[in-house]
Amino acid sequence: MTCVKMLAAPINPSDINRIQGNYPVKPQLPAVGGYEGVGEEHGRYVVKEQSAWHKINSGTPVEYAATITVNPLTALRMLEDFVDLKPGDAIVQNGATSIVGQCIVQLARIRGIHSINVIRDSALSDEVKEKLKRLGADKVYTETQLELKKFKEFLANIPAPALGFNCIGGHSATTVLAFLGQGGTMVTYGGMSKLPVTVSTSSFIFKDLSLKGFWLQKWLGSNKAEECRVMLDHLLGLVREGKLTYEYVSL
């Protein structure tokens, strides 16, 4: 057992969903309301099995140490586990302002992969576009811009994406599907609009699209403790090098 004094822990949207009982797997009560955090080893306070903790480099900013698992690890796994992407390939995502979205932009850029990003329309759209482009986004479009449906022109000199990420559902998911190239895969990891994903039959038959899902809790549950440590070290290393940065964007 290890005793840890908690320093910081984030509230992720998935924590709210879990507390509201929206998740099919219910925790046994009493339960902790969140999934991640950072602390200092100490004589008392939070006591958990040593395997639940991951030692980190003391030079790591506390806000990143506290938040590196849920969102950045989701971004990393989704970029690695579904399609074998090569430098010069492209991905497309909606909800690009989310922390997962910001991480996808940067982790893709590090690998030389283009990103096409769809964001909500808001008074701050232009500011958000600039912000995402500074992180390395190749293209950022609002949902309204995409109503023109000239997806090929929107791609310009970027190849049609082989991989797409959807955390919204509804029309926004349809936009991601429209950007995907022949044989592309869309991974759903959230449903912020609470609307389902609607797909034409011909997208499956003629465009040969595949639709899948990703849930980090399931991935973490499948004996990935050792792999997970390596990945968190990798991600925190990128943070310390200034190659991975993210913050909550209010719209």
Place this chain on the structure above:
Amino acid sequence: MTCVKMLAAPINPSDINRIQGNYPVKPQLPAVGGYEGVGEEHGRYVVKEQSAWHKINSGTPVEYAATITVNPLTALRMLEDFVDLKPGDAIVQNGATSIVGQCIVQLARIRGIHSINVIRDSALSDEVKEKLKRLGADKVYTETQLELKKFKEFLANIPAPALGFNCIGGHSATTVLAFLGQGGTMVTYGGMSKLPVTVSTSSFIFKDLSLKGFWLQKWLGSNKAEECRVMLDHLLGLVREGKLTYEYVSL
């Protein structure tokens, strides 16, 4: 070049779609309106490269020889190419009265795989149910029966299907998705209702479903000539042994 006198050729729904121009790949005109048929080698008549023809056992009923490629081969590939099924596993399909559907029931049974079949409501539902059960179907339900939504009870002592087939779309596709077990895959190969497939976000995230498509013309186009011959011989062998039979069911 081989000269063949055509004896018989079927009109499949996919031929109608192709003639109506519903397919994204348009044939160069003048073009033959169908994809399969049977004939006798002869001095004149239809002339095509030898590789376009497949020699068959002369004991094969002509109506099966003429129709063995488009529908039975689709059934065989879809059962083999997406999920590694083992005896005792189950599949679910809508449009079970189609020729692909009838073939799936029988090819599954030969491998010891259970089939759950969804059919349209009609005055002939009971007759169709009996017919499919004689072919080896474990369960046959009309769409109206399934509105009760007791999918677990409908499965009874059959495991939740790992693989589903959809040729209808709309609500009927939703029924196939509801039957699928955790981590299951639904393959769409047709869209007879002309309605899209609608999937909840949680089906992807928590139920870990995958959605894919199958199009035989694409499969045939990918250098599969030799494999294809072996499979057609296999299927026609099953026909001659009385293990594979099918006919057009009018509803």
